[in-house]
Amino acid sequence: EQDSLDLISSIGFNEVPAEPSIEVSNPNFLSARTARTKQPLFIPDLSEISEDIERMFKAKKMGLQSLIFWPLLGTDESLIGVINVASRSTKALGQLDRGFFTTVASMFSTVLERRRTEEQLKESQEQFIAFADNxxxxxxxxxxxxxxxxxxxxxxxxxxxxxxxxxxxxxxxxxxxxxxxxxxxxxxxxxxxxxxxxxxxxxxxxxxxxxxxxxxxxxxxxxxxxxxxxxxITERVEAETQREEAKARAEFFNDLMAHDINNMHQGIMARLELILHDDELPEKIRTIAERALDQVNRSVSLINNVKKFTRVNQGDIQLEKTDPAEDPFVAFETVKQAFPNRRIIIKTNIIKKEYCIMANEFLHDVFYNLLHNSVKATDHNEVEIEVEVRLTQTGEFLRLDFTDRGNGLDDTMKQTILAGLDERVRRVSGVGLTLVKQIIDQYRGTISVEDRVKGDYTKGARFIILLPNGC
CATH class of the missing domain: 3.30.450.20 (PAS domain)
Structure with missing residues (x-):
């Protein structure tokens, strides 16, 4: 419902101007009362009514004697407006007059409602055209x-x-x-x-x-x-095409470089191993050759990890039902072979067919890299690592703890060692642990690191992995 009556047309207001707008709530106007009640008001003789003198002031000043106020209602009974007709003489209003005004009001209502509908339709059309044109x-x-x-x-x-x-x-x-x-x-x-x-x-x-x-x-x-x-979507399509082309070029050069460098490595390793098989090789030269061979092996491992990065990040990887106890034992032996001169003791409570998680072939790399990291972090010849598996209290996650007695990690190292590829930090962990983080993320799990002995990082580190439990 409208809050005011706005003047559309007036005739005969020469001495006193018509009000341009009247609030429907205003008690000093009979037209406002008609708008509120939606009932017609007939005053055949102004001198005989007991209305407030302030309300009748303008009518008396204009010399009016009789008044008619008729509401204009729409088809839904909503107020469209009010017709006000006045006369300078008294006039008795009979049933015929009421019928006439009913007809006139109905005609006005129809015309005004149609005009309002047309204006609303025009505005709606203009809004749609403005929207579409922009x-x-x-x-x-x-x-x-x-x-x-x-x-x-x-x-x-x-x-x-x-x-x-x-x-x-x-x-x-x-x-x-x-x-x-x-x-x-x-x-x-x-x-x-x-x-x-x-x-x-x-x-x-x-x-x-x-x-x-x-x-x-x-x-x-x-x-x-x-x-x-x-x-x-031209720009988006072009950007996606350029990205795919760049990705394809990177993969091509990655494979090409890895293939050619690995061929070089094989030649270097073969020659170093031949030198090391010479029983008469001086001890100083043997030490240099062994260190060189170790560096070549590290380079081979680095290239393999970089290739795995590419595979892990190629998009959505397929996960399948996996027994987490299958991969650790293979990783145990692989790590021991990588350090033939170290005495590596690995204690674990993992039992086959006890748990099931959603993982894939890269789970082996998680175990291998964490164990490999523990060996490298231990200075003395004997390396002791514990791998413990248990469910969290709620049973929602499978928890795997990798605990060593190596040099440990200070607080700064803890914050950066497991940084992801997209995190802008000074990387200190090398490729192996970053690969582990990427794989765990793909499994919708988490990895964290803490001191083995709380408050004393020099006593070793504990890496904690949480993986969704169940298949």
């Missing part, structure tokens, strides 16, 4: 026979014809394309919305890519319409 891509509406009813400014500027209204697919496209679009339009009406990617050649000859959405517009009691809009 879209950075095509917007259109067609009827059920594919005739154009509306196109936005983008389509008007792209087309040599300024006005496509009333044209159909045959008028706008070659025969094969027109037939294709007509079939598509009917499919939309029968089956519902469709999305597709399409390419369009612009006036400058450049190909642009659009994602188009076409959908039915159902109307009660009328034939359905076909609506559609497109969004320019």
């Amino acid at each position: 879209m950075p891509g095509p917007v259109f509406i067609k009827d059920h026979q594919s005739k154009v009813l509306f196109v936005n400014r983008f389509m008007r500027t792209m087309n040599s014809r300024r006005d496509n209204t009333g044209l159909d697919n045959v008028d706008l496209f070659n025969q094969s394309r027109a037939e294709e679009l007509t079939v598509e339009d009917q499919k939309v009406l029968a089956r519902g919305p469709i999305d597709r990617i399409q390419e369009t050649r612009e006036k400058d000859g450049k190909i642009r890519t659009y994602r188009s959405h076409k959908f039915p517009i159902f109307r009660e009691g009328k034939s359905p319409l076909i609506g559609g809009f497109s969004i320019d």
Whole structure:
């Protein structure tokens, strides 16, 4: 309901001007009372009523004797306005007069309601056109026979014809394309919305890519319409293409480099091993050769880890039901072989077929790299590592603890050693632990590190892995 009555037209207000606007809540105006009650008010003789003198002041000043206030109501009984008719003579108002005003008020209500509806429709149309014209891509509406009813400014500027209204697919496209679009339009009406990617050649000859959405517009009691809009995704498509090309180049050079360097490594390793097999080799030279061979092995391991990085980060990896007890024992032996001159003792409570997690082939790399790291972190010849597995208190996660008695990690190292690839920190962990972090992330798990002895990092470190339990 409206809050005020705004003057539309007035006749006969020469001495005293008509009020341009009256608040419906104002108690000093009879027209406001009529608006509030929605009931007509007849005053045949002003001198005989007991209305407030302030309310009658303007009428008496104009010399008025009789007044009529009639509400104009819409079809939903909402207030449209109020008609006020006055006379300078008294006039008895009979049933015929009431019938006349009922008819006049009904005519006014119909005209004003229609005008209000037309104004609302016009405003709605203007809002839609403004919205469509500011879209950075095509917007259109067609009827059920594919005739154009509306196109936005983008389509008007792209087309040599300024006005496509009333044209159909045959008028706008070659025969094969027109037939294709007509079939598509009917499919939309029968089956519902469709999305597709399409390419369009612009006036400058450049190909642009659009994602188009076409959908039915159902109307009660009328034939359905076909609506559609497109969004320019050219830049996104070009960026994705460039990214894929860059990724392919990186993978190509990665494989090429890894292959060629590994071939060189094999040659170096073969020659170093031949030298080391010489029983008469001086001890000083033997030590140098052993260190050189160790460095080559580390380089081979680095290249293998980098290749695994590529595989782990190629996208969504497939996880499968896995017994976490299968991989540790293989990793135990692999680590012992990597350090043949060290006495490595690994204690574990892992039992086969006791737990099940969702993992894949890279779980072996998690075990291997954590064990390998523990050996490297221990200075003395004998290395003791504990691998303990248990469920968390809620049973939601499987917890794996890798505990060593090595040199440990100070607080700064703890904060950075497990940094991900996208974290901007000074990397201190090497590739192995970063690979472990990437794999655990793929498993939707977590990895953390703490002191083996709380408060004394020099007593060794404990790496804690939490993996979702259950298959």
